[in-house]
Amino acid sequence: MNDHNTPSSYNLADLWESVSDRVPEREAVVCGDQRRTYGQLEDRANHLANHFLDQGVGPGDFVGCYLPNSIEYLETMLACFKIRAVPVNINYRYVAAELEYLFSDGPLVAVVCPPEYLENVAAVAPSVESLREVLVTGEGVPGAAPATGSAAVVGYEAALEAAPAERPEVAGRGNDDLYVIYTGGTTGLPKGVVWRMEDAFFGCLTGGDPMRMNGPVSSPEEMVERIIDFDFNFYALAPLMHAAAQWVALMWFFCGAKVILHEGSFDPVEVWRTIEREKVSTTTVVGDAMARPLADAWDSDGPFEVSSLFAFSNGGAPLAESTKARLMEMLPNCVFTDGFGSSETGIQGSSRLAPGEKAGGTAVFDSVAEGTKVFDENDREVSPGSGSIGRIAHSGFVPLRYHNAPxxxxxxxxxxxxxxxxxxxxxxxxxxxxAVRLLGRGSVCINTGGEKVYPEEVESVLKDHPAVYDVVVVGVPHERWGEQVTAVVQLAPGVDPGDTEELLASMVAHARGSLAGYKAPRSVAVVEEIQRSPAGKADYRWARTVAGSGSATDAATGSAPPAN
Structure with missing residues (x-):
């Protein structure tokens, strides 16, 4: 930073400090009954950064954020950025084996967690020799804290109180400092995606243009000029342990907006009430797992006074056309956007519907980021209109590597x-x-009778069936076809689960109205609730286990899956 508190690089700490210096009295973040101004958040992040320095944490060291949505999560991230350490997102649903893998992969030198997660940390800490400290949020460390190997257990608030208040001076801070985000691990072990901060700023954080109106900034100094001079409140519904929530929180921080974090489990009525109370300007959901309960809550408990809301976004998972249509009817003055991207590619594209436009499919993106292409299996660019299928690729602002995975x-x-x-x-x-038409993850593609079926395409159609509340589509082994398309279904409220054969026949007929016959499900398994990640992403490993457990009802079998 220079004498005028203007950022000299795209380092995330530099950018944050330049904003907090200019609008210290402005409210920065709200989570439950906790509120912080930019100045307060900066002050607490400085205390925590100095504590980390006192404990020997420095450039390149990994610090675990094993936390639900909380202000402490953001404080930990900012403190790490300040001292060139690397905050690591940890899924709070992980069991011991998954935690041990992630703690060791860094390896972590410190971890921040709430008291209720301390036993989980204690179960894996003795096997992670690098772990020196466990910071426990809340009022204090439990009196009978479990043993954590050689790692000290310290109260988070006590650590902040004892540490110096001044902004830490750390040499070498710049564009090349690292930002790491671990993937969700829904189809395998999570992988740490390693970004340079400059590349992350442009690739993941829109380069200072979260509304896609002015284009990316041309210099770090210009970011300061874009600090908004009006009230703008963003509501983050997804957990900060996922990339999308981190990215939108940071991109709005750098504009001087207020970020509201959803506290606790997803409560759709509370979401609407928060939008009312905080006068939310824009919010983002992750597919039908969030959007459909919101629409149901509006019908049962609404309407709500949400005139402040002018933009409603979806990303990370598809949104059924019927769900989007319901929301657009409820929010007639909102712009609706869909976006796509990944931890490895950053934000790659979007589509937008103005108020009054008709809801359409959510997997077609007419605005594609520069450097985004689709390549076939021979690394040739897919020609527009050819119908050829390929993998989405991105060039330009991209990560350096996967951590520890050459x-x-x-x-x-x-x-x-x-x-x-x-x-x-x-x-x-x-x-x-x-326009790019997204089909789904190649790793969950189903090969049935030589035909490829992408689950997300089938799921988006089945979600519009009146008996289906939620669904995950997977392939199960079949001796003749290789794999059989199977739908794992959570029924809509009030639907009798008794006759699954009739349900399957109805779902097949519904699917064939929009899809080729071979894509329709050939078996169905009814479950009480679909398992998803806290961010709403499908758990395909769980769904395969359910589908292959023998509980699925099959359609009448034939010699091969129907071709059309």
């Missing part, structure tokens, strides 16, 4: 045509007008 890095980050590309796991086609 083979996966070589497979994912490749040189094509003299440029470095990240090849995502998402499959797509390109429409004649250049």
């Amino acid at each position: 083979e996966k890095t070589a497979e994912t980050f490749r040189e094509i045509g003299g440029r470095r590309w990240v090849i995502s796991g998402d499959m797509a086609t390109v429409d004649e007008n250049g």
